[in-house]
Amino acid sequence: MPDNQAFSHATAAAVWQLSLPNALLDPARDLDVGVLAPARHPRRIGIVGHQLQSHLVTVVEHRGLRVTDPSSTWASMGSVLTSDYELIGLGDSIVRERIFRDDRDPIATLDQLIAIVGAGRWAGVRRLRSAVGRVRTRSASAGETRSRCVIVDAGLPEPSLNVVVRDGYGNLVAVVDLAYEDLKIAVEYEGDQHRTDPEQWAKDIARHEQLAAMGWIVIRVTRAQLYGAPHTVIARVRAALARRSR
Incomplete structure (x- = not known):
């Protein structure tokens, strides 16, 4: 994978171990790979390519893989998830505060989700604006x-x-x-x-x-x-x- 590419969308969400519908966790599903503009998105068998805007997306390393950061990963899913409840649930799993002993710390804040929605023209931005207002920090599933x-x-x-x-x-x-x-x-x-x-x-x-x-x-x-x-x-x-x- 070249330096200007990273896992994105549902694949990034899976790497972050976020709440996703089972269909998006199917091992046979093609991997989502994004490339920073102006480069063209990759086209290969087994890959779904996406062009990423550098002013919207931050690429980080997690579990040894280059992935989009949690906030931009959530925003990218506005064009993937068909259910508003699933989009809200994905946001909940990102900002969830520690409730039980074995819980991990939140990987983004609600303010960060609000900021990323307002940062540019995401696909499905109207759904994102509606969903982010319904994200809560204490939903456990x-x-x-x-x-x-x-x-x-x-x-x-x-x-x-x-x-x-x-x-x-x-x-x-x-x-x-x-x-x-x-x-x-x-x-x-x-x-x-x-x-x-x-x-x-x-x-x-x-x-x-x-x-x-x-x-x-x-x-x-x-x-x-x-x-x-x-x-x-x-x-x-x-x-x-x-x-x-x-």
Whole structure:
């Protein structure tokens, strides 16, 4: 790879280990390679070439590879991702602050994402402008991002993210995915790992029972519900809000 080239777009996002749809992580997918203008983008079998504008893109080394930096990688995905929720989720995974012990530090800030969107004419810039205003720093997964967006797009209040709940003695009970803390309503996204890991499943049950004993309404959301029947999720959240607002 010449010095004026770098991995970009979905390939760069994968190198940065960001939240991506499975289709973009297919090992058989062609690699995205960008070249700094005015050079022409590369044309080879197994390569999708892109021309990169040097005033928009910063190239860095990560994991031994030359890649576009996190902010410009996110901006480039405005022309790749077809779902606004996926674009927001990608931004969430870039700016996510450390919530749990094993979390890494954020690899860019929300201000950097806002700045890169305003730096020039990106493909899909209107989608980027809309998405960046919805990026949050405390979303821990794509499922949590989609849950939040589905709820908000239904006209319901935006819940807080990864809220720490303690008992009367100050002991940690749970870190709730999404919460209306004042109303004691929790929305927990149950990814596949919760269902397939017996130990995790047992911990989930115990945690939710303890939350219920403390007066919380716990709404458990599965992937099938969120992606296949989001109206059922909205109805349950709306009913819980109505119940607590009486």
